Amino acid sequence: MLELKKAAFDYAGKEILTDMSVTLAPGTFHFLTGPSGSGKTTFLKLCYQDLIPSSGTLHIFGKDVRAMDRDDVASVRQRIGVVHQDCQFLDHLTMSENILLPLQVTGHEVASKLRDMQELMVWTGLSDQMELLPPVLSGGERQRAALARAVIMSPELIIADEPTGNLDWDMAQRMLTLLIELNKMGKTILIATHDMNLIRMAKNQVAARVLRIRQRHLELAGAEL
Amino acid sequence: MIGRFGAILTGDRQADRVVPPTGYTANLTAFTAAAMAFLSVFALALSLATDRLATRWSEELAQTATVRISAPDGQLSRQAEAVMRILDTTPGIRSARMMTNEEQLKLLEPWFGPDLPLDTLPIPRLIEVVESGDGPDMAGLRLRLAAEAPGAVLDDHSRWRKPLISAASRLRALGVFSILLILGSTAAMITLAAQSALAANAQVITVVRLIGARDAYIVRAFVRRFTLRALFGALFGTVLAMLSIYFLPSAADEGAFLTGLGFQGWHWVLPVVVPVIAAVLAFWATRIAAFRVLRRMA
Ligand SMILES: Nc1ncnc2c1ncn2[C@@H]1O[C@H](COP(=O)(O)OP(=O)(O)OP(=O)(O)O)[C@@H](O)[C@H]1O
């Protein structure tokens, strides 16, 4: 599904990540932790091809990211649902339109997914916010909506960047439950988070692995969690 | 191709909302298209009118000639008769007709006013000649006229017809050239407007790309907008121009010679292609500009 070999990344010469070799097999559940500024978001951006490794190789769905043109990138992104750290909504569209946007822009039938969307809105507690514009929502509401948008296409891989950063514990648990359900349906999950409680709770329910970024290296965290 | 245009006209409104409305560039594009359509309809009318003029001058006048006889009073009618006799026996001439006093008066009226005492002025007699086939042997005819009616001068109109025809064709070429210039600047302006619209929507483009939109989808959203704007703007400009031309004072009586600028007969249908061309132009200009900008934004 996702395979890095000796991959490194630097922003204009400033090396953030180096010598990363890791494989995310289909259907696995991974967390990604590390101090603030360690490069978690950068790593996720590599995964959904917002960035390209400066050295080493990265294969997504069996394809080398370096060999892809823009249409290939678009097709890959259609198979990945992403909760961005800064959410990335279109501020002139309502929340329901934003959540349906991935279907819209990829030419899928929207009407058949309206029920899915309503269920998602109920699950994420956003039923009352459906017709509001993104800027008026609270940070937590935006994160929940971003998760709804990430899963509407029923993607094979779901990547979430601090999806519970602005949520209270109850809501964080709800979101985690949703992700675990999706994982049980066969989706591959990758979540960047600082929240050790969240990781512990997940480990009680699924076989989650934890990747940690430490001094620019990506390593598999051991039993100490 | 047709299908693609069809999709643009019917395309779903929801997809259209993905790119936020930009009232300002929208209005500018529509205005530009309207102004350009207005101008091209006039250029078209000009080209068609000069085309008619050139055709008339070259076809109708090519078949006619005039013989002018100036002679002292006593000899005028004798020479006129001699000329008529010669013309009647020359091959290549269908008819020859001496103009009446009234007709000559009418010709002179615009220059000297209505109450011209024709009898007291030494005015030459005019004979109107209509040719047939390839016309007479002009050089031979001149020689015979010089021998029998020294006061007769044969004018086959070619002296003033040629420069007029070439002026008319030049004018027509200028009209066509203006239309090409108008098309070119319309394409240029729509390209600029599309580029600025894309730049203004960089954030939207980033977001839809992150969720898997292909360039073609983004391009379509912009192309649809600009094509529709150009179409309706140009439609408005065309209708306005056609109305102005329709209500142009008619030049039919006083200057039939100059023929009116207006459209005639089925030519009224021609301006209808102007909005269509504007739409096609906008379609391609936006499409090309958008793909280029997106390639750069990647
Ligand atoms: N576009 C950029 N150009 C240069 N440096 C950047 C850029 N984006 C991020 N960085 C730097 O890269 C480092 C890693 O950033 P990143 O956003 O990946 O961290 P993070 O682990 O996600 O942090 P946080 O937990 O606070 O979200 C930071 O030091 C950041 O300043």
Ligand SMILES: [Mg+2]
């Ligand atoms: Mg981050």
